[in-house]
Amino acid sequence: MTGQSxxxxxxxxxxxxxxxxxxxxxxxxIRLAASDTEKLGRDRFVAWIExxxxxxxxDRIGNIFGIWKPDSVTDNAPLMLGSHIDTVIGAGIYxxxxxxxxxxxxxxxxxxxxxxxxxxxxxxxxxNEEGVRYAPDMMxxxxxxxxxxxxxxxxxxxxDGTILGDELERIGYAGEHQPGFPRPHAYIELHIEQGPxxxxxxxxxxxxxxxxxxSWQKVVITGDANHxxxxxxSMRRDAGHAAARVVTFLRDRAQxxxxxxxxxxxxxxxxxxxxxxIPSRATFTVDLRDPDEERLREEEAALATLLDRLxxxxxxxxxxxxLARFEPVKFDQNIVRLIEEAARERGLACxxxxxxxxxxxxxxxxIAPSAMIFVPSIGGIxxxxxxxxxxxDLVAGANIxxxxxxxxxxxxxxx
Amino acid sequence: MTGQSxxxxxxxxxxxxxxxxxxxxxxxxIRLAASDTEKLGRDRFVAWIExxxxxxxxDRIGNIFGIWKPDSVTDNAPLMLGSHIDTVIGAGIYxxxxxxxxxxxxxxxxxxxxxxxxxxxxxxxxxNEEGVRYAPDMMxxxxxxxxxxxxxxxxxxxxDGTILGDELERIGYAGEHQPGFPRPHAYIELHIEQGPxxxxxxxxxxxxxxxxxxSWQKVVITGDANHxxxxxxSMRRDAGHAAARVVTFLRDRAQxxxxxxxxxxxxxxxxxxxxxxIPSRATFTVDLRDPDEERLREEEAALATLLDRLxxxxxxxxxxxxLARFEPVKFDQNIVRLIEEAARERGLACxxxxxxxxxxxxxxxxIAPSAMIFVPSIGGIxxxxxxxxxxxDLVAGANIxxxxxxxxxxxxxxx
Numbered sequence: 132m133t134g135q136s137x138x139x140x141x142x143x144x145x146x147x148x149x150x151x152x153x154x155x156x157x158x159x160x161i162r163l164a165a166s167d168t169e170k171l172g173r174d175r176f177v178a179w180i181e182x183x184x185x186x187x188x189x190d191r192i193g194n195i196f197g198i199w200k201p202d203s204v205t206d207n208a209p210l211m212l213g214s215h216i217d218t219v220i221g222a223g224i225y226x227x228x229x230x231x232x233x234x235x236x237x238x239x240x241x242x243x244x245x246x247x248x249x250x251x252x253x254x255x256x257x258x259n260e261e262g263v264r265y266a267p268d269m270m271x272x273x274x275x276x277x278x279x280x281x282x283x284x285x286x287x288x289x290x291d292g293t294i295l296g297d298e299l300e301r302i303g304y305a306g307e308h309q310p311g312f313p314r315p316h317a318y319i320e321l322h323i324e325q326g327p328x329x330x331x332x333x334x335x336x337x338x339x340x341x342x343x344x345x346s347w348q349k350v351v352i353t354g355d356a357n358h359x360x361x362x363x364x365s366m367r368r369d370a371g372h373a374a375a376r377v378v379t380f381l382r383d384r385a386q387x388x389x390x391x392x393x394x395x396x397x398x399x400x401x402x403x404x405x406x407x408x409i410p411s412r413a414t415f416t417v418d419l420r421d422p423d424e425e426r427l428r429e430e431e432a433a434l435a436t437l438l439d440r441l442x443x444x445x446x447x448x449x450x451x452x453x454l455a456r457f458e459p460v461k462f463d464q465n466i467v468r469l470i471e472e473a474a475r476e477r478g479l480a481c482x483x484x485x486x487x488x489x490x491x492x493x494x495x496x497x498i499a500p501s502a503m504i505f506v507p508s509i510g511g512i513x514x515x516x517x518x519x520x521x522x523x524d525l526v527a528g529a530n531i532x533x534x535x536x537x538x539x540x541x542x543x544x545x546x
Numbered sequence: 547m548t549g550q551s552x553x554x555x556x557x558x559x560x561x562x563x564x565x566x567x568x569x570x571x572x573x574x575x576i577r578l579a580a581s582d583t584e585k586l587g588r589d590r591f592v593a594w595i596e597x598x599x600x601x602x603x604x605d606r607i608g609n610i611f612g613i614w615k616p617d618s619v620t621d622n623a624p625l626m627l628g629s630h631i632d633t634v635i636g637a638g639i640y641x642x643x644x645x646x647x648x649x650x651x652x653x654x655x656x657x658x659x660x661x662x663x664x665x666x667x668x669x670x671x672x673x674n675e676e677g678v679r680y681a682p683d684m685m686x687x688x689x690x691x692x693x694x695x696x697x698x699x700x701x702x703x704x705x706d707g708t709i710l711g712d713e714l715e716r717i718g719y720a721g722e723h724q725p726g727f728p729r730p731h732a733y734i735e736l737h738i739e740q741g742p743x744x745x746x747x748x749x750x751x752x753x754x755x756x757x758x759x760x761s762w763q764k765v766v767i768t769g770d771a772n773h774x775x776x777x778x779x780s781m782r783r784d785a786g787h788a789a790a791r792v793v794t795f796l797r798d799r800a801q802x803x804x805x806x807x808x809x810x811x812x813x814x815x816x817x818x819x820x821x822x823x824i825p826s827r828a829t830f831t832v833d834l835r836d837p838d839e840e841r842l843r844e845e846e847a848a849l850a851t852l853l854d855r856l857x858x859x860x861x862x863x864x865x866x867x868x869l870a871r872f873e874p875v876k877f878d879q880n881i882v883r884l885i886e887e888a889a890r891e892r893g894l895a896c897x898x899x900x901x902x903x904x905x906x907x908x909x910x911x912x913i914a915p916s917a918m919i920f921v922p923s924i925g926g927i928x929x930x931x932x933x934x935x936x937x938x939d940l941v942a943g944a945n946i947x948x949x950x951x952x953x954x955x956x957x958x959x960x961x
Contacts, residue, residue: 325773357741358926360903360904371811385779396790396825399786409810487776513776
């Protein structure tokens with residue numbers, strides 16, 4: 132199915148151009164959702180869409196669509212490609228932008244090829260994927276998929292006290308369309324991995340078949356603050372020790388299993404935090420992720436059982452607060468297979484994988500068959516100016532997207 | 547050897563009176579070394595010494611001595627009893643004051659009995675035992691024992707910017723005597739346990755035969771801050787996990803041994819301390835204590851071996867800083883036996899024990915046979931307004947001190 136390839140210089144040039152929009156005086160890239168700098172990025176993207184001869188549409192939550200709808204179209208449900216162009220504070224230039232600009236690049240390439248698609252092809256830039264200025268993250272795609280009411284979303288108050296709806300009006304991106312327009316036939320998102328797996332394994336492409344479910348909990352363990360010198364080990368109620376047991380338990384369990392389960396204790400605080408006082412309180416977070424919902428529940432249950440046991444054996448108090456919970460997403464197997472086929476035809480090593488991070492694709496998967504393509508992130512670094520992917524890999528990923536879209540645009544998804 | 551007993555009402559009354567000196571507007575007891583409030587406490591103590599007909603002497607570091615030197619004396623080296631009257635911030639009323647006032651009480655009782663001692667009996671209140679305002683702690687007894695030059699100690703700058711020597715001059719307690727005068731024949735310190743052992747075991751008295759050695763270390767473990775979702779367990783360099791391994795290792799090791807070894811991780815900090823980021827840095831403290839120097843070295847070596855192993859297996863960086871190190875102190879076995887005998891004669895349960903906290907006795911032990919007597923601390927609580935010992939136990943402890951001193955004052959230490 133391989134035809135010609137995308138225009139590498141055009142794609143790479145656009146990634147760099149967009150990456151310069153929103154740099155502050157210290158060279159930090161900051162293009163927060165619906166900010167002045169993001170408006171400049173949106174304007175640049177819209178100009179490229181128009182320059183490619185596509186129709187521009189913006190919906191009420193500010194999602195931008197570049198639509199190619201040739202007369203040949205027999206089915207109005209579009210193939211949708213995309214991602215986002217908002218960033219975190221001190222971002223890299225690839226996260227989101229790579230997938231968005233590659234979507235546009237693929238459409239331009241297919242038009243130039245003279246392809247006759249049986250359905251429209253649309254590139255989307257979803258609003259506020261990062262969630263830094265307005266919570267929750269992945270907001271534009273969540274609203275688009277019907278998971279959050281648009282008026283509620285527009286009323287969101289930002290960390291800077293602004294209201295999202297007002298800011299979208301102000302920057303000229305409060306569109307007319309109702310979210311959900313146009314409802315896609317399928318959705319494909321190309322993205323950097325943001326993890327180390329592809330680079331470490333020397334594989335060029337990931338066919339993403341799952342997106343991990345996430346369970347975030349905050350645990351507080353309480354014991355007795357006693358003198359470190361005068362309190363025998365057997366008489367201690369050491370909250371810090373009990374917290375450490377949780378950390379080693381989670382690690383041992385994840386390591387012993389053959390599953391992609393990951394468990395992380397990222398935050399930890401001891402009180403009173405004094406060298407010669409046994410900790411009376413330990414507060415920590417547990418981040419559990421698994422692509423399988425049943426297994427994620429098992430991990431949560433194992434943690435709960437451990438906490439019960441510690442409470443009894445160590446005579447400590449335990450309280451648990453759920454901070455966040457998202458079920459895993461299974462992407463469309465047909466699209467995943469098309470990605471693998473495309474990689475094989477171009478002679479590129481490809482592996483199936485799980486996305487450990489959240490993406491717009493997980494929201495769109497609620498309303499349309501979806502999947503993702505990953506390319507390597509050097510050192511697994513992301514949300515950081517050091518975020519980097521080789522040009523060759525960027526081009527390879529965009530060509531795989533091109534091949535898959537060409538096939539879907541003519542043949543559609545297998546029934 | 548039991549004669550009459552101490553005047554319980556007088557001793558308890560003085561403990562309460564001294565405990566009211568230095569309370570702030572919120573009722574917190576704060577009598578920091580060489581402060582205005584400590585001057586009031588010193589003045590009160592000196593007035594009681596003078597009221598008892600004893601001679602008052604103050605040395606250059608501000609240690610106060612109440613000296614009973616009857617004409618009968620055949621040996622000038624005194625029996626010394628004592629402790630300190632400075633406090634921490636928000637102190638209880640017993641720590642230090644109990645031993646100091648009991649020393650005075652014992653001398654007054656023996657005088658009233660008409661005892662003819664063969665040597666002087668001296669009660670001492672050592673300067674700056676707590677070390678809150680000026681470092682190091684146990685300063686007065688350390689200088690007295692020749693472990694720190696008096697001029698160096700007097701030049702110490704406090705947390706409030708004051709100079710200890712100036713403050714002692716200001717409050718009228720910069721004495722003339724050189725520290726080390728008078729050099730004791732033996733030293734006995736009566737103190738609250740500041741730990742839970744006696745209360746939990748229902749034992750009234752502790753004959754303290756050791757004072758633990760202390761090893762304080764600060765450990766920094768460095769790994770990689772990576773995404774909690776996208777980084778497989780096998781590719782992590784998790785500084786927080788490695789730190790937790792140290793905590794559980796120390797606990798398991800102390801618990802499995804039959805020794806009085808205690809190990810405490812009181813301080814713990816993760817960086818960047820973000821829920822979905824693997825910790826790149828964990829900073830924590832290790833407090834190891836043991837009454838046996840060889841065993842304390844073994845514990846330190848075991849920790850070092852573990853850190854080496856973690857560094858290799860978990861590919862983390864490890865750096866260790868020694869914060870403090872004191873060798874264990876062995877108290878005088880003859881005095882310990884006299885304490886046990888006195889308890890037996892009064893029908894009081896007594897156990898040999900180790901002091902987990904530091905005391906002036908550990909300094910005086912450098913220059914004279916020394917030991918300590920402990921009475922129960924309810925809940926093991928100390929350095930806290932909730933510090934509490936039953937009156938009955940306070941009186942019992944002072945009577946044991948009385949009996950031991952009576953015997954030593956006439957018979958001297960066994961050769």
